[in-house]
Amino acid sequence: MLKLFGAVLIVLAGTLAGFQRARQYADRPQHIRGLIAALQRLETEIMYGFTPLPEAMRRIGLQSREPLKWFFVKAAEEMSPPHDRSAQDAFQRVMEAHWKTTAMKGTEKEILRQLSCTLGTSDRTNQSTHIALALQQLKQEETMAREDQGKYEKMSKSLGLLLGALIVILIF
Amino acid sequence: MANDWLQLFPEKVRALLQTLPSPLLGMVEEIRVRENRPLEINYSGRYHFLSGDGSLTQIPEEAYKPDREDTHRLLDLISNHSLYTMEEELRKGFITIPGGHRIGLAGRTVLSGGGVEHLRDITSFNVRIARAVPGIADGVLPYLLDKGRQRIMHTLILSPPQHGKTTLLRDLARQISTGVQSKREGVRPGLKVGIVDERSEIAGSRRGIPAFDVGPRTDILDGCPKAEGMMMMIRSLSPDVLIADEIGRPEDAEAVTEALHAGISVVASAHGKEVSELARRPGLGGLLEHQMFERYVILHRSEAGLSFRILDSQKRGLLLVSAEERIGGDLHA
Numbered sequence: 001m002l003k004l005f006g007a008v009l010i011v012l013a014g015t016l017a018g019f020q021r022a023r024q025y026a027d028r029p030q031h032i033r034g035l036i037a038a039l040q041r042l043e044t045e046i047m048y049g050f051t052p053l054p055e056a057m058r059r060i061g062l063q064s065r066e067p068l069k070w071f072f073v074k075a076a077e078e079m080s081p082p083h084d085r086s087a088q089d090a091f092q093r094v095m096e097a098h099w100k101t102t103a104m105k106g107t108e109k110e111i112l113r114q115l116s117c118t119l120g121t122s123d124r125t126n127q128s129t130h131i132a133l134a135l136q137q138l139k140q141e142e143t144m145a146r147e148d149q150g151k152y153e154k155m156s157k158s159l160g161l162l163l164g165a166l167i168v169i170l171i172f
Numbered sequence: 173m174a175n176d177w178l179q180l181f182p183e184k185v186r187a188l189l190q191t192l193p194s195p196l197l198g199m200v201e202e203i204r205v206r207e208n209r210p211l212e213i214n215y216s217g218r219y220h221f222l223s224g225d226g227s228l229t230q231i232p233e234e235a236y237k238p239d240r241e242d243t244h245r246l247l248d249l250i251s252n253h254s255l256y257t258m259e260e261e262l263r264k265g266f267i268t269i270p271g272g273h274r275i276g277l278a279g280r281t282v283l284s285g286g287g288v289e290h291l292r293d294i295t296s297f298n299v300r301i302a303r304a305v306p307g308i309a310d311g312v313l314p315y316l317l318d319k320g321r322q323r324i325m326h327t328l329i330l331s332p333p334q335h336g337k338t339t340l341l342r343d344l345a346r347q348i349s350t351g352v353q354s355k356r357e358g359v360r361p362g363l364k365v366g367i368v369d370e371r372s373e374i375a376g377s378r379r380g381i382p383a384f385d386v387g388p389r390t391d392i393l394d395g396c397p398k399a400e401g402m403m404m405m406i407r408s409l410s411p412d413v414l415i416a417d418e419i420g421r422p423e424d425a426e427a428v429t430e431a432l433h434a435g436i437s438v439v440a441s442a443h444g445k446e447v448s449e450l451a452r453r454p455g456l457g458g459l460l461e462h463q464m465f466e467r468y469v470i471l472h473r474s475e476a477g478l479s480f481r482i483l484d485s486q487k488r489g490l491l492l493v494s495a496e497e498r499i500g501g502d503l504h505a
Binding site: 084121 | 245248251253254256262
């Protein structure tokens with residue numbers, strides 16, 4: 001009886017781990033999509049709204065969904081008094097602290113870091129060029145993330161279950 | 173808020189400025205930051221370098237020299253981390269920040285089609301601190317009222333830069349708009365005042381709300397080109413008195429003429445030392461020739477204080493108030 005309970009526990013744990021992994025594969029393209037939408041909004045704010053960055057980030061944050069909402073609102077806070085950090089510093093700090101709450105990986109982080117170096121330091125056309133570049137790179141990442149999702153999402157789920165089962169078989 | 177402009181400076185420079193005694197800090201008029209060259213401040217018309225330990229000096233070698241990081245940070249802070257919102261300002265060479273403080277810039281210009289397209293590698297900053305000096309117009313205002321004390325006469329204020337034109341305009345706006353309701357000084361109704369504040373210096377508006385007291389009946393068109401703004405004001409806001417800073421271009425003169433014909437009093441300022449000089453300037457010459465202005469106020473500020481002369485439309489002197497008579501009365505903000 002106890003053995004059976006243990007076996008069920010192991011299989012359950014395996015399945016959950018598999019589902020967790022699958023969710024990361026499913027979330028990543030969604031988060032990238034969210035980031036793309038946010039950057040497009042940022043471009044509009046810069047090009048047509050002449051909105052200063054802290055205000056623009058706050059607005060975008062409020063329009064976005066978690067975890068990006070948090071990311072932008074926090075960055076806006078870092079850029080406002082009393083911190084008054086530059087866009088580069090603010091992004092860096094927020095990314096270091098909270099990148100793990102998103103399903104995104106190092107490549108996306110690097111794209112955002114590169115963008116943050118030029119954000120707010122040049123005229124509108126220049127800003128637009130840099131944002132467009134970041135958008136293009138992010139779209140590529142999104143395509144790749146979707147492919148990964150197609151390949152690995154279901155597989156992770158079944159793999160988790162099977163791995164649990166394998167351990168049970170090996171033990172008994 | 174006193175000395176809120178300190179927030180503008182990068183940490184190192186701010187710390188240096190904060191070591192200055194506070195009465196002196198309250199008198200600072202200009203702070204000049206130049207990359208790799210001595211940090212300079214100006215108060216009461218005199219210039220001093222600021223050394224690394226916060227003392228004042230006249231020797232350039234002893235002074236603190238802001239580095240590249242300082243100037244970058246300063247630019248980032250004054251542009252609210254968003255240089256792209258300042259394109260027009262960079263073209264003109266100055267930025268006005270909330271609070272009415274004006275920052276003149278110099279660097280390398282980028283040309284396009286022969287005109288200045290952009291300013292980059294900005295390395296020189298001249299931060300001019302705006303302060304309200306309530307009461308500075310006390311001596312001037314009685315001479316600008318007509319006999320019935322109901323109307324303000326068309327007035328042109330003249331002085332070289334840094335002699336207090338904008339400060340005087342600001343206080344005139346406040347007093348004209350407020351009016352007087354006391355038994356002792358008699359009753360003068362407040363008038364509707366429209367300020368066309370092209371450089372956001374008179375009212376120092378922050379999100380459209382004036383940072384300085386410019387009176388309860390005052391409307392401000394913030395950041396609007398003067399000529400266009402004056403016409404908009406006349407059409408939409410029916411002011412009794414129209415106030416504009418630093419008129420000079422032909423289209424400004426045209427708008428002033430329009431306002432005068434519409435029965436609106438105009439109080440404006442212009443760069444210049446003498447009325448006769450103005451006649452030679454293409455924009456303003458016509459206004460002078462047709463005796464459009466009924467009063468001229470000529471300001472002069474020296475270390476002793478502010479003095480002014482008032483002339484009538486025929487350029488006859490009405491009044492001369494020298495600095496000695498007013499000593500100590502003016503510049504204590």
